[in-house]
Amino acid sequence: MAAVIVVVVYGAILVCYIQTGLRAQWSGYSLAAQSLSMEQIQQARAAVWDPALTNKNEITNLNLTSWSYTSSNQTWTGFATNILDVPYASTNFIVATNFVSVQLINLNNTTNPFIQVVMIRCDTVWPFQYRAGNLFFTNTACTLMAPDNRDPNAL
Numbered sequence: 001m002a003a004v005i006v007v008v009v010y011g012a013i014l015v016c017y018i019q020t021g022l023r024a025q026w027s028g029y030s031l032a033a034q035s036l037s038m039e040q041i042q043q044a045r046a047a048v049w050d051p052a053l054t055n056k057n058e059i060t061n062l063n064l065t066s067w068s069y070t071s072s073n074q075t076w077t078g079f080a081t082n083i084l085d086v087p088y089a090s091t092n093f094i095v096a097t098n099f100v101s102v103q104l105i106n107l108n109n110t111t112n113p114f115i116q117v118v119m120i121r122c123d124t125v126w127p128f129q130y131r132a133g134n135l136f137f138t139n140t141a142c143t144l145m146a147p148d149n150r151d152p153n154a155l
Contacts, residue, residue, distance in 0.1 A: 026128055030139060032084040033096050037124040037141040040080070040098045044120045050148040051116065059102050059118060059145075074104040084126060096126035105144075118145045 040062075047058040060067065064078030077100065084094040101121045108115040121142040127134040 028086050032086050033124040033126045033139040037122045037139050040122045041120050041141050076102040096124050099123040
């Protein structure tokens, strides 16, 4: 009877240890995916968008694949793949995909000039190996960006 109790206790300790390791790995991947998502948003925020300078818009110059524009809701969409920033050796890296959408939003259509902002949303999808298959998780970051006002005549 004592041997059964010892086996059950040690088995429970091993299962808890393995589960703790998996949870720590998942947390690292999630943090790296959030960092990747914020990196993409910072690239968009660094671009110049100034409607006063003959509609200068460098946000659409992001290095994304399959850029497309939907005129009904004024949204640009595209995606990019990148490696999660977690330690890896040779070929055991984790590839995540950033799905980026940039949408022009008119806050007030009654004033002259119109009040516009751009909503930048980045959904980072990344896989996590659990038991026999991959589970996919998504980290989302979103921000609003006001236009630059670099035209001194518009001030």
